[in-house]
Amino acid sequence: MPPPGVEARELSIPFDRYNFSTADISLLEGAEEILVRDCMRRRGMAWEVLPRSAAEDLEPPNRRRYGVVEPEVARLFGYHSPPDRPTVARRAAARDSRARRLSAEEQRAAYGEKDGCLEQARSHLEQGTPQVDEALFNRLISETFAQSQRDPRVVRVFRAWSACMREQGRQYADPLAAITDRRWMTDGPASQEEIRAARADVRCKERTGLVPAWAAVERRIQDDAVDAHPAAFRALRATKDQQLAAARAVLARG
Template sequence: MPPSRARSTTALALLVLATTTATACTAVEHGATAGHHTAATPPAHANRQAEQLQLPLDAYASSVAETHLVEDAQDVLMRRCMSDLGMEWKALPRVAARDIEPPNLGRYGAGEADALRYGYHPRPDPQSVVRRNRAWEEREALPAEVQHAAYGASGKGGCLKTARHQLAGDTAPPDFHAFNQLTGTALETSRRAPEVRAVLRRWHTCMAKAGFDYKEPMAAAASERWKTSAPTPAERATARADAACQRSVKVVKVWSAAEIRVQRRLIEQNAGRLDEAKARKDRWLAAARRVLSQ
């Protein structure tokens, strides 16, 4: 079987926190409907703030673009290996740079641009992302003989093992366990900071005035009501009010400042683990760039 495609570590951290928050809090809508809110276009600066958010731990993660870079270089080497075995290997389609979402978009809750159209549902994948995902799915349906040549019996052998060794030698693949653990810790720790608790109380008051009763943005986003195939009018209304209240009380500005302080402290406390993980990542990226430049 082909290796699993990369997932966003930030999204994983958010999911864990959102689930915890939803379990701990009771969120009840007070009869709010889409008709109670206007679908005004959000201010450009509000969108830019979320899109441009950078956190200290980002340096130790692997961005989507970096993950694609390694996958693309690996594909080049796998195609050579498979060709030597008399088999074709189709490279993954490239994802357009404009189609890659910023790494921390939505980290503290709904963004206004998406709330207007999608509520709390994820935005549809752009076509270049759809094409790459489809190519991954096609690999899962390759004939058994081709899959065995590509991945071996274990899923980590065959030409994949050969390509990885040619790419980075004995350098182990990047391990993001430290980042995954610490980014979740930073999010939860910063949520308990006095200034963040205060801004979340102001957000709660703002939402209550709009007819919604949620303790904080994560609880709103994790509501069981939104587990539908498409966004409902009530979901869009809730998400719009959520995002507008976040902008009004400056949730992103206050929470990100608190989390930046927490992350810097965690980096100092875990410097050895993080530096080793980053060194491994950087060696793989350098090797991938050499392969793709040939």
């Protein structure tokens, strides 16, 4: 199972500063586990804390933003998502095993909507954070991504990528059309045809410079969005930073 490639790990956009990455979520969930454990103990119940996932095994936040960009992933999995890396899979298996063993009373204590330990843990991590406009942020995520695809520079690189794919007998207007081809949306391993298409896709991205060109346009558009909504983005950043600081404090005391 190859680790995430440099092509995915180095891909970043401005909104990443305000959104919770996979690594951030892992940190928050690790703190929640400790807080839930302590809460359950106060209620006279045991709680098995899940093992943490290794940082190098976590999914990069923009891994499939522009379709498949890693040659090794295309070679092994085509357009299918790679399976979880070992420590991520181990954590998921431990979570499922724990869920099967919880009694009804333990489930209510841990997950009750009004006074459950998980709800209390999340309230603790969110304590004192500013109110954020999640609807605005989600709308801007969608709108800026769509806007980037209409930018003349991106349109040109899409055409170049599409011409490169046609040279290899594949008809796609853009990389998103390729990765969402219904032929690839199947269970089980990728077919050899899918793998050939994905590898051609990655080669054409490299040949045309599609990823750096598209990312540069997205960065400009997202920077403009941040400048247009300064208060909203300050609140998003403060909320993220404060929650992560609270989570680190919980993990530090263990």
